[in-house]
Amino acid sequence: MTSTETRAAFSLAGIFSLRMLGLFMIYPVFTFYAEHLAGSTPLTVGLALGAYGLTQALLQIPFGMLSDRIGRKRMITIGLLIFAAGSVVAAMSGTIHGVILGRILQGAGAVGSVILALGADLTRETERTKAMAIIGMTIGLSFALSLVLGPLLDAVIGVPGIFWLTALLAVAGIGVLFGVTPQPAQLKSHRDTGTVPALFSRVLGDAQLLRLDFGIFALHAILTASFIALPNVLHDIIGIPQSRQWMVWLPVLAASVVIMVPMIILAEAKRQMKAVFVGAIVTLGLTQVALLIWHASLVELVVVLTLFFAAFNIMEASLPSLISKVAPAEAKGTAMGVYSSSQFFGIFVGGTVGGWAYGVDGPSGVFIFSALAALIWFGVAVTMKQPRFTKSHMINVAELDDTAAEHFAARLRGEEGVVEAVVVPEDGVIYLKVDSAIVGEDDLERFSRRPAEA
CATH class of the missing domain: 1.20.1250.20 (MFS general substrate transporter like domains)
Incomplete structure (x- = not known):
């Protein structure tokens, strides 16, 4: 840079x-x-x-x-x-x-x-x-x-x-x-x-992308609802004043990152994305059940919260990566726009329904709501296809006319490991999606040099 x-x-x-x-x-x-x-x-x-x-x-x-x-x-x-x-x-x-x-x-x-x-x-x-x-x-x-x-x-x-x-x-x-x-x-x-409005129908008609959109919706609904209950649990049941609750959050978050890192490496480097993804959903659901049963002991609560935030962090890192892998090469921005809107709508629903659930049954009501949200999410995610391990790349072809750019894209499609190569003339760019196990940085650099030769 x-x-x-x-x-x-x-x-x-x-x-x-x-x-x-x-x-x-x-x-x-x-x-x-x-x-x-x-x-x-x-x-x-x-x-x-x-x-x-x-x-x-x-x-x-x-x-x-x-x-x-x-x-x-x-x-x-x-x-x-x-x-x-x-x-x-x-x-x-x-x-x-x-x-x-x-x-x-x-x-x-x-x-x-x-x-x-x-x-x-x-x-x-x-x-x-x-x-x-x-x-x-x-x-x-x-x-x-x-x-x-x-x-x-x-x-x-x-x-x-x-x-x-x-x-x-x-x-x-x-x-x-x-x-x-x-x-x-x-x-x-x-x-x-x-976001490109013309691509909305393509993105909203993709069942795989919709599964991921529901995932970020459910994840942030659970998170927002949890913060209606958890501060009160720490204060009213465990006896930690609100001014000192940071002493709980700091080690919990630090430990959750330590757990998250090897899981992300396993998902990406070892190509176990779906297994790690579904496992994190199961962990989120089980932590809500655990909070429902065990929230009277600080030690138990810290362990459960650490697992909860580890699963949360795994999903926060994995979901955008999955959107990038699944979305059509030229529609990545539109897919991310719908995904982000789903995330914020989840925050709204989590706060509203979580508040209602707290009014009905206190913290237990919130944990039941969150566990049910995780269960539904599991049902949506378990049928997800194994994602192809691709990454996106762009090649500037503004100096080429439309015909030459399309010929160049056609040549790229013939390269081993190139999954998609789409020319968007108004952007002056070819959007590539490549198999990251086959196409390395040297290959991408070689591809990017070739427009001058096209």
Whole structure:
């Protein structure tokens, strides 16, 4: 990566992480705060926790498409200002309904797809995967950090203070955007990161992709519902004050990563993706049953939570990889857009249904809901086909006319290990999908040099 591409990747990752920190820091502390708000019920508390997911799911694709017309930085700025406004509304609200409105506004600042599009504008096709990986890693790190910072900050500034801090982080993101992030030379629609409306029917008609979309929906429904119950279990049953609950989350998350890493290596390097994938779903379901039965002992709870987050982290890493493997080469961005919307809709449903379940039967109601969600997910996933181990690659053919580009793509299709080679003339790109066991980096470099010879 060039210095400009590196600066683009890390600055956009910073903007993403500042925003995600603000969204996630209230997860471990919100239920305690919400108990004292006017109009608070378990259902409205759950709705407040998950409400941002609904507007995020509805608006992130339109935000990305609109940014093609009026500019990436302009749309990111608008989104971050809306997000900041929602944070201020939530901070100043003395009722649960005001907080719900604030969370809805936070979600309406749906800039995730625009950030990825800007990252694509600022990187070459050959380096784009690295840039997206840098941005993707910040999401997981932000989530882990937020579970530790949330209780610590709550003890000092309270939940309203966290909301105010979230607004400041959004403004800081705008500062990074204009002070650090390079300005793209031109805006383009990138099929590897952006959504193409003409491809919706193809993506939504693919049963394999729909299985994965349901997977991320169920995963985040379970996660959001869990944070309606788990902080209260730690406080009311185990006796850990909310200000010290970070002492549980920190070792649990660290140990879960240690478990996750060899499982991801087994899935990818040893080509055991489906076995690891289904095994993680089973583990998620069993941890919910275990939480239903054993949540009165700290040791038991820590062990179960470690397994839960290990399975969660495995799925968070595996699902995007599976989308990339399964999606048609030229429809990867559209598939990821539908996938991301499914994730945010899962957050909304998990918060709402989880809050209702908590009102019906306390923590047990939440764990039963989550176990049933995992059971349904298992039924959906177990019939999934074994994914082909492919990776995507792009070759710039803008200097070729359409006929020459298609001839070149036809030659690539004859190469051993090339699964797909699709020319998109308006992008000036050939989208490749190759078998990673057959086609190495040297082969990809050789393919990329050949347009000049076509």
